[in-house]
Amino acid sequence: MSRAKYLGKRLLMAIPVVWLGATMTWFIIFMGPIDPAARLLSEGQVRNPAAYQAAQTQLGLNQPPLQHYFDWLSSLLVFDLGQTWLLYQGSNVNALIMDFLPRTLWLGFWSVLIAIFVGVPLGFYAGMRSNTVADYVASMGGIVWRAMPNFWLGIMLLALLGSSEAIFGFAWETVGPDLLTGISGNPDLTQLGTVDGFLRATKKVLPAAIVLGSASMGNEMRIGRTAVLEVKNQDYVELAKVKGVSKRSLVYKHILRNALVPLVPIITSEAFLLIGGSVLVETVFGINGIGYLFYQAAIQGDLPLVGTLMYVFILMIVGINLIQDVLYTLIDPRVGLEGD
Amino acid sequence: MSETLLEVENLRTVFHTDKETIHAVDGVSFDVSEGETVGLVGESGSGKSVTARSVLGLVDDPGVIEEGSIRFRGDELVGGNWDQHRGDIAIVFQDPMNSLNPVYTVGNQIKEALRIHQGLRGSEATEKAVELLEDVGIPDAARRVSEYPHQFSGGMRQRAVIAIALACDPELLVCDEPTTALDVTIQAQILELLDDLQREEDLGVLFITHDMGVIEETADRVNVMYAGEFVESAPVDELFEEPRHPYTRGLLASIPGRNAEGDRLPTIEGEVPTSTSEPTSCRFAPRCDYAFGACEEVHPGRVRVGDVDTDHEVACLLYDDTFEETPPEGGVEAHGGESA
Numbered sequence: 318m319s320r321a322k323y324l325g326k327r328l329l330m331a332i333p334v335v336w337l338g339a340t341m342t343w344f345i346i347f348m349g350p351i352d353p354a355a356r357l358l359s360e361g362q363v364r365n366p367a368a369y370q371a372a373q374t375q376l377g378l379n380q381p382p383l384q385h386y387f388d389w390l391s392s393l394l395v396f397d398l399g400q401t402w403l404l405y406q407g408s409n410v411n412a413l414i415m416d417f418l419p420r421t422l423w424l425g426f427w428s429v430l431i432a433i434f435v436g437v438p439l440g441f442y443a444g445m446r447s448n449t450v451a452d453y454v455a456s457m458g459g460i461v462w463r464a465m466p467n468f469w470l471g472i473m474l475l476a477l478l479g480s481s482e483a484i485f486g487f488a489w490e491t492v493g494p495d496l497l498t499g500i501s502g503n504p505d506l507t508q509l510g511t512v513d514g515f516l517r518a519t520k521k522v523l524p525a526a527i528v529l530g531s532a533s534m535g536n537e538m539r540i541g542r543t544a545v546l547e548v549k550n551q552d553y554v555e556l557a558k559v560k561g562v563s564k565r566s567l568v569y570k571h572i573l574r575n576a577l578v579p580l581v582p583i584i585t586s587e588a589f590l591l592i593g594g595s596v597l598v599e600t601v602f603g604i605n606g607i608g609y610l611f612y613q614a615a616i617q618g619d620l621p622l623v624g625t626l627m628y629v630f631i632l633m634i635v636g637i638n639l640i641q642d643v644l645y646t647l648i649d650p651r652v653g654l655e656g657d
Numbered sequence: 658m659s660e661t662l663l664e665v666e667n668l669r670t671v672f673h674t675d676k677e678t679i680h681a682v683d684g685v686s687f688d689v690s691e692g693e694t695v696g697l698v699g700e701s702g703s704g705k706s707v708t709a710r711s712v713l714g715l716v717d718d719p720g721v722i723e724e725g726s727i728r729f730r731g732d733e734l735v736g737g738n739w740d741q742h743r744g745d746i747a748i749v750f751q752d753p754m755n756s757l758n759p760v761y762t763v764g765n766q767i768k769e770a771l772r773i774h775q776g777l778r779g780s781e782a783t784e785k786a787v788e789l790l791e792d793v794g795i796p797d798a799a800r801r802v803s804e805y806p807h808q809f810s811g812g813m814r815q816r817a818v819i820a821i822a823l824a825c826d827p828e829l830l831v832c833d834e835p836t837t838a839l840d841v842t843i844q845a846q847i848l849e850l851l852d853d854l855q856r857e858e859d860l861g862v863l864f865i866t867h868d869m870g871v872i873e874e875t876a877d878r879v880n881v882m883y884a885g886e887f888v889e890s891a892p893v894d895e896l897f898e899e900p901r902h903p904y905t906r907g908l909l910a911s912i913p914g915r916n917a918e919g920d921r922l923p924t925i926e927g928e929v930p931t932s933t934s935e936p937t938s939c940r941f942a943p944r945c946d947y948a949f950g951a952c953e954e955v956h957p958g959r960v961r962v963g964d965v966d967t968d969h970e971v972a973c974l975l976y977d978d979t980f981e982e983t984p985p986e987g988g989v990e991a992h993g994g995e996s997a
Contacts, residue, residue: 448718552755555715556818560770560825561743574760650805651759 320643327642331635338631342624343389347382351618353402354378376402376620389620393628398621404614410621414607414629419506421595421606423518427526428533429588436534437580440541441573447546456542463535471528471601475501478524494520501525501603525602529595533587540583544576551575578649585641659691660730662829662861663712663746668725670704670711680932681707681720683885689829694855694862696876696893698869698908702929704885705865706751709833712863713748714739729829744774747822749851751834753814757806763790763817764802770824789820794850812843819850829861830854836871848875869912873897881905884932884940887959891969901962901971903945939974951980 346353354372362368373379380388392398398410405413436459443455478500482488489500494517504521508514548554549572557571595608607626614622645652670682682704689695697705710716712727714734727734729742750756758766767786771777777785783802790798793816806814815835822830832851836844848871855862864875872879872893879896881889881904889902900906907925927944939945942952951974960976963969974980 550717552750552752553758556748556750556756556821557758557766557769558715559713559743559746559748560821561740561773562769570761571758575758578760649760650762651807 320646324639324643327639331639334635335628335631339390339393339624339628340386342627343386343620346618346620346623347378347385349618351616353618353620356403356617389624393624396625396628398625401614401619401622403617403619404610404622410625413610413622414625417605417607417610418629420503420604421599421608423504423506424522424525424529424595424599424604424606425588427519427522428530429584430530431526432530432533432537432587433584436537437541437584439534440538441545441576443538444542444545444576445549445568445572447542452542455538459535459538459542462531463539465531467528467531468597468601470531471525471598474524474528475601501601503603503605522602522604525598525604528601529598533584536587537580537583540580541576544579545572548572548575574648578645581641581644581648585637585644588637659693659859661688661690662730663689663863664726664728665708665712666726666728668708668711668727669723670707670716670720671723672720674719677933680885680934682711683932683936684725685880685882685885685887686725687880687887687890689861689863691828691861692855692859693878694864694876696872696879697863697865697882698867698872698879699882700867700929702931703882705867705882706833708882709748709831709863709865712831713746744770744825745827746829746831747825747827748831748833749815749818749822749835752838753811753818754838756818757809757814757821759806762803762805763809763820767802767817767821767824770821774825786820786824789823790817792823792854793817793820794846795820812839812847815839815843815847816850819847819854823854823858827860829863831863831865833865834867835864837866837868844871851875869908881908884929886936886940886972887970888941888973889969889971890959891963891971892967895963895967895969899963899969901969901976902941902973903947903975904941939972947975949974949980955980 354369354376357372357376358365358368362372370379377385377388389398396411400407401410401413439455439459443452443459446452477484478489494513500521501524502521504518505514506518509518554567554571557567562571595606596612597608598604599606599608611623611626611630613619614626665688666686667684668682668686669680669684672679672681685704685708687695697708699705707716707720711722712734714737716722722735725735729745732738732742734742757763764783764786767789768777768782771782771785775785787798787802790802795801795813795816801809801813806817809817830851835851836847839847851862852875854860862875864872866872876893879891879893880887881896881902883904889896889900889905896905897909900909904925907923910923911925913922925944930940930943932940936956938954939948939952939957942948945952955974957972957974957977959970959972960978961969962971962976
């Protein structure tokens, strides 16, 4: 089976997943315990039947469920759910998401990158030098790092950076690009094209990205270490050694590629977490990102916003899954494109 | 007279664990000459594989070659000098499923050795790789060269491993139970292949197995290993006709078919002890039917037996003139033969 055909098949298989996810979101909000109409009204108006009726009509909640469902689903498919019900009332859903999403993607991008570029090499390093002091330090560090909760680590990091001048003797704000707007808050993504703007935006999300990526970093380190340990004692590595392969080639050609195989699903599953699991970190660091937006929309029952966000999440996750499978076939020839 | 390739003298390989020190190979000496096959036979745990790994410089932490000398064409290898003779000694491992790197094509792995040892690159290397695969009896080699190990059967993989060994242009081939994981018909084919290659290239072969039948077919000279020591060494015909050590006799008696009378196959009760200290007695004594008082007190040295020119040595007090006990007429019988 060609790769294109395989991708086509996988995309077809993704349709039911997307449909099911979207439908469940509609069902939970429309049929669930949250009453968006009641939230639209003030305390006094809730007991006024006429006002409540008017609110229901305004949101379209008194339509027959199936009709509402099909209208909603068909609009969702083309990203046309109009305006929010409650949150930033009356704003266009898509515009709102486009405003919030880049900040989260920027944060997620650096979290994933830091986790991969610190966690994986550290794990491989520890694995290659198993049971040495370097390994113990790296492994212990990984476990401790992994065990620290996000929100606590975030607060501690902010506290340290906030008084860095008193503790370390230099001010974090002025090291490298200046952070004129404080050490936390929204990164300015409008100047990404310029070197200075890029550095500034990166420095701004860096503490948040380190915190958000900390758990993944620890995980990737542990799995990377185990994977290297497993591979480096395989017969084929010894055979390569007997063949006279240089140490460098032994590590980079024969060990690392095999050790990457178990790491791929770990890395991609961490990527899911980073999209959705950033509410706490975004709150602590004061970043108006999608995690915060989604949380607010969900507890208030803002169906157009929740639905569209869920749709975006589902599409991303399906996409990441697809990338994972393609990566597998690139790294490990034993994973074929055939079969079911 | 062909030249001596490998000289192993008083080799001691130990493994330091938290609890104890395991003497896996405890003072063995042997030579391998051009065109000669030296067999190493013994039960699981007797130290055969560790001997092979020591010769190849594959003993890793916590194992260490504590004493002794391994010389290849006169060059001392112990102390980390394997690198200058990489490729001169090749290995065929027991498990063909693990001997090839799963993420690279068979051709890639052969070409790697060709590049290192014969300086071949590009299409020249590919041609040579195809030629080697043909030499080891892989049909349709031109296509097979670009396939991955998982597309090969067990027997074919072992052939590919042999092709890799040949690509190193070795002088000595170490075969560590090369046919144990294969079924009997494939085993015969592989043995025949090894035999042909040895004659063509005048290779020295160190052949390790627990199968007395295989050793009888392949070896010129046999060393019987028990608990890290050679208990008997002799030319193959001599050993099979006139085994001296009770352990060798036990091994021979337990080959099905050699011993037509009796309805039960004789066995040697018990198992190989793990040597954790310097020997103060015969390590086989607890399992030996002919053990006498001194066996528990004296560690037997090697004594020469048989004709002067047969070079037959045995480490057993029964043959040591300083002790009064003499071996029973007609040789010792393995335990279990008549008692069944």
